[in-house]
Amino acid sequence: MPELPEVETVRRGLEPAMSGHVVEKAEVNRPDLRWPLPENMAARLSGRRVLGLRRRSKYILIDLDKEETLLVHLGMSGRMLISGRIVGDFHHDVGVAEHPEPQKHDHVVFHMTSGARVTFNDARRFGAMDMFPTGSESEYWLLRDLGPEPLGNEFDGDYLAARFAGRKTPVKSALLDQGIVSGLGNIYVCEVLFRAGIDPRRHAGRIAERRVQSMVPIIRDVLSEAILAGGSSLRDYRQADGELGYFQHTFQVYDREGQPCVSDGCTGTVTRFVQSGRSTFACLQCQR
DNA sequence: CTTGGGTCCTGTGCGC
DNA sequence: TGCGCACAGGACCCAA
Numbered sequence: 001m002p003e004l005p006e007v008e009t010v011r012r013g014l015e016p017a018m019s020g021h022v023v024e025k026a027e028v029n030r031p032d033l034r035w036p037l038p039e040n041m042a043a044r045l046s047g048r049r050v051l052g053l054r055r056r057s058k059y060i061l062i063d064l065d066k067e068e069t070l071l072v073h074l075g076m077s078g079r080m081l082i083s084g085r086i087v088g089d090f091h092h093d094v095g096v097a098e099h100p101e102p103q104k105h106d107h108v109v110f111h112m113t114s115g116a117r118v119t120f121n122d123a124r125r126f127g128a129m130d131m132f133p134t135g136s137e138s139e140y141w142l143l144r145d146l147g148p149e150p151l152g153n154e155f156d157g158d159y160l161a162a163r164f165a166g167r168k169t170p171v172k173s174a175l176l177d178q179g180i181v182s183g184l185g186n187i188y189v190c191e192v193l194f195r196a197g198i199d200p201r202r203h204a205g206r207i208a209e210r211r212v213q214s215m216v217p218i219i220r221d222v223l224s225e226a227i228l229a230g231g232s233s234l235r236d237y238r239q240a241d242g243e244l245g246y247f248q249h250t251f252q253v254y255d256r257e258g259q260p261c262v263s264d265g266c267t268g269t270v271t272r273f274v275q276s277g278r279s280t281f282a283c284l285q286c287q288r
Numbered sequence: 289c290t291t292g293g294g295t296c297c298t299g300t301g302c303g304c
Numbered sequence: 305t306g307c308g309c310a311c312a313g314g315a316c317c318c319a320a
């Protein structure tokens with residue numbers, strides 16, 4: 001479920017616990033997640049200062065000293081749990097949460113010298129961690145083929161139209177293609193296509209150019225609104241159990257099979273169908 | 289090059 | 305109550 005907005009929410013949540021602080025010890029409880037973890041990752045992380053946290057697509061990039069970056073992907077079920085003393089600006093505590101009992105699937109734990117603890121828990125282990133030299137993003141295998149950030153300046157109507165041109169793949173698949181635009185997942189693609197009034201099965205190359213162009217601000221809006229919702233729920237996470245990753249958000253079509261279409265004046269019903277093995281939710285009365 | 293399908297993994301929820 | 309199965313989901317990888 002973590003798509004761009006959730007990952008951004010997690011990144012922001014990690015900031016006060018990690019940014020500017022030193023990893024006293026990293027606990028690595030298994031050799032691999034989706035792929036093998038870096039050799040000696042625990043040793044390589046210990047004593048390193050976190051200079052800052054960035055996000056690229058659905059990846060969290062934790063910049064360390066010595067020009068090295070730790071990449072974290074939450075996969076499907078990855079969560080970050082923050083506990084202990086969380087230090088804000090001017091070294092004021094912004095939160096103190098008791099360290100929880102270790103849980104099943106706690107794969108990596110960062111013990112910060114500040115007293116904070118960040119636990120990566122991932123039952124399904126579709127998540128990943130890796131390290132690469134800071135600045136080599138354009139060559140690094142997991143990042144080099146990603147399309148532009150949907151909220152960035154490179155992503156505009158002309159770009160999207162050019163990438164869709166001639167494509168026979170369904171527009172839903174095209175939007176899920178991280179090489180075209182990076183950060184969208186199944187949920188937000190369904191929401192975007194609903195708002196755009198486009199049938200998810202329509203071939204990407206057969207959508208009128210002005211409709212393709214109109215998708216860009218919709219994509220930006222859907223993601224921005226979700227980030228905003230995530231940001232407001234961050235406070236709740238800190239107060240509650242410090243778990244970062246999911247937040248309550250209301251969707252217009254996703255997971256609303258059988259419910260009435262919320263579009264003004266539409267009498268349709270949200271349907272669910274499968275496209276390349278994934279559930280699509282849409283109102284086929286107003287999405288064409 | 290494009291496109292589609294298989295695959296990894298475990299917890300959850302459903303029908304029988 | 306228990307069992308089996310479909311499903312959730314990101315993204316790599318390979319075959320056609």
